Amino acid sequence: MLKKERHDFIMRQINLHNRVLTSDLVQLLNVSEDTIRRDLQELVDENLLYKVHGGALSKSYHSSFDDSTVYARDSKIAIGKKAVRLIKDGMVVLTGGGTTILEFVKLLPQGISATFFTISPLVAVELAKYNNIEVILIGGLFSKNSQVTYGGQVITQLSEIKADLCLMGTSAIHPEEGLTDTYWEINQLKKAMLACAKRTAVLCISEKLDIALRLRVCPIESISYLITELDVDHESLSRYKEKELNIL
Amino acid sequence: MLKKERHDFIMRQINLHNRVLTSDLVQLLNVSEDTIRRDLQELVDENLLYKVHGGALSKSYHSSFDDSTVYARDSKIAIGKKAVRLIKDGMVVLTGGGTTILEFVKLLPQGISATFFTISPLVAVELAKYNNIEVILIGGLFSKNSQVTYGGQVITQLSEIKADLCLMGTSAIHPEEGLTDTYWEINQLKKAMLACAKRTAVLCISEKLDIALRLRVCPIESISYLITELDVDHESLSRYKEKELNIL
DNA sequence: CGCGTTTTTGCGTGTTTATGCAATAAAATA
DNA sequence: TATTTTATTGCATAAACACGCAAAAACGCG
Structure with a gap:
């Protein structure tokens, strides 16, 4: 699986559930934790999500959700x-x-x-x-x-x-x-x-x-x-x- | 196999699967990696696909990146x-x-x-x-x-x-x-x-x-x-x- | 045809990227 | 506080890449 595809996958998960766990992604994508962390970091650099201990959160979740x-x-x-x-x-x-x-x-x-x-x-x-x-x-x-x-x-x-x-x-x-x-x-x-x-x-x-x-x-x-x-x-x-x- | 044929082949693969790996193309087309890379680069120049490390992705495959x-x-x-x-x-x-x-x-x-x-x-x-x-x-x-x-x-x-x-x-x-x-x-x-x-x-x-x-x-x-x-x-x-x- | 030019292709070399591992640090949890 | 979980960092390795060069093929033209 290409890195870009992994990023897309992660973003989909985020958009869908507003959150992802690093550990889940490791299982789902079958790569090491390090890779997932790096992926998340890169997505943070692109301003696409929030990174937190244990995983990541959707950016929109915090700001614009009329819950x-x-x-x-x-x-x-x-x-x-x-x-x-x-x-x-x-x-x-x-x-x-x-x-x-x-x-x-x-x-x-x-x-x-x-x-x-x-x-x-x-x-x-x-x-x-x-x-x-x-x-x-x-x-x-x-x-x-x-x-x-x-x-x-x-x-x-x-x-x-x-x-x-x-x-x-x-x-x-x-x-x-x-x-x-x-x-x-x-x-x-x-x-x-x-x-x-x-x-x-x-x-x-x-x-x-x-x-x-x-x-x-x-x-x-x-x-x-x-x-x-x-x-x-x-x-x-x-x-x-x-x-x-x-x-x- | 002519260059144009190779390009067509690559585009077909892309439209079919939304992605191709450079290594796969090397095998399938029986040419060197360099040739494939050059092909991909040329197709990028023609705005026909999206090149990433390891291969290329379809342009229409914007995934569901930003919902x-x-x-x-x-x-x-x-x-x-x-x-x-x-x-x-x-x-x-x-x-x-x-x-x-x-x-x-x-x-x-x-x-x-x-x-x-x-x-x-x-x-x-x-x-x-x-x-x-x-x-x-x-x-x-x-x-x-x-x-x-x-x-x-x-x-x-x-x-x-x-x-x-x-x-x-x-x-x-x-x-x-x-x-x-x-x-x-x-x-x-x-x-x-x-x-x-x-x-x-x-x-x-x-x-x-x-x-x-x-x-x-x-x-x-x-x-x-x-x-x-x-x-x-x-x-x-x-x-x-x-x-x-x-x-x- | 002959000869220079262009295109195509593969190879060698050095560089960059992707990924996992290990050691250590930080954070969460009990 | 002690223990577990998660993060960070540096390093190693293999794969992917870029670039220049050269051989071969295709082309153009007198």
């Missing part, structure tokens, strides 16, 4: 970390859209190998950064509000999928009313997603607990996992605990 | 502006992916009303910013490299679409060889896209002119519009003009 604008980002990261624990190698996972799911994707471990179906283009793009994840984007009408595909075509395609786990964000959850939503189309969509997965995990920041909206997606019993940023023993969750769903 | 700063952005905006002129209210348009298409989308006039099918999630997200554009994302396997959906499912769905216009980016275009590409899946995809649109516009920055890659997508006659950043009367385009396709 901060995500509402309640810390909570969503906490939720994401818990959700990651549910993912095992070889799984077939179906995900919805939304910023919580997006944070979850960013927290997946590098080497993970799995198949992901998703109705969210942004989630697909983020998932594509993992080499061993197969990404299938479910196509259809694209919703300007929720930034996911929806409509009959999506539901038809969902009906052909059999997933081990479905991860979905939520608009509202209530101990008695279960999962609810405001829009008919999204409601239908969620029903279809639930139907095609063995188990479903609901990612839900605490402020959406105990709310019931107009349309019912499913009773609380249809959900396998409820993931919030709260401690498992937090009192807000007590009424959900009684319902025998796993709380993370 | 953050779109390569040749100005040219792509110029192309985008021209492409916008083709879009009329009420049209059904099919688009591929790539940065050129993305720039085009950003340049669309606000009020425009149309239906867009696309295989690119990023394009879909961008299109969603227009209130009167209906966006249909065609789903399927998601390609990590080209960031578009591909595969049998995509092609099946494409076959059910009838679009007025197809806009696609290009890897290479050549007056005799037509549209060509390196990857089988992308090749198939482009064929399917062409087949479902009445007319096709190819968005192509000038440096991709006169290049022929391994796999043929279609002859030049199947294309309706060729859009580059160059002036219509630029001499680089003269050989395309003869082919009676519209040049913008």
